[in-house]
Amino acid sequence: MITMDDIIREGHPTLREVAQEVPIPPSAEDVKLGEEMIQFLKNSQDPEKAEELHLRGGVGLAAPQLDISKRIIAVHVPSIDPEKPEAELSTVMYNPKILSHSVQQACLGEGEGCLSVDREVPGYVVRAARITVSYFDKDGNKQKIRLKNYDAIVVQHEIDHLNGVMFYDHINEQNPLHLEDGVLVIE
């Protein structure tokens, strides 16, 4: 089971590497890893489990954060509608690729956090508001999905990890809270 002890922190070189594509269909080992990554995210969002296992809450995780330099990400975004308990977006993406993105940009109003960064880094992380992503699922089927707003932000954050990019690389150093006109702020 993945815990915070398995997550490497900023300063570890693997976080700055470009991760390798994985063979498709994913190996049994890579399928198992994906399942463990999703389970970690679910546990991190469960108050009891998170307390018991000392987990920080997350909705996304990338294999390089486990010191595994492979192009695998897991996202588990809970639905905001309590009537619909199932997750809004819950999937493991093998070799994800952003095919296209909107000109429209967006950012999280509260800034971004990262399980590999044990500090608050204030500032807006401006990303594309909508993206089209292709990836392979655990069965080796090629998927193509369109994401917007929070889901799009999370997937861009995790794909950044596959390219050695950290969220704060995007923050305007001169004025972290500067926002260009037209950037959608997601609260």
Ligand SMILES: CNC(=O)c1cccc(C)c1Nc1nc(N2CCN(c3ccccc3Cl)CC2)nc(N2CSC[C@H]2C(=O)NC)n1
């Ligand atoms: C510095 N200010 C902030 O961090 C920040 C501050 C306020 C609000 C937001 C919205 C912020 N920003 C931010 N909050 C999150 N969570 C909110 C809490 N949540 C969660 C926690 C516990 C149980 C269930 C859940 Cl659902 C888990 C997810 N996640 C991300 N990111 C950036 S994209 C990848 C994603 C990620 O999973 N990071 C670990 N950013």
Ligand code: NI
């Ligand atoms: Ni991160």
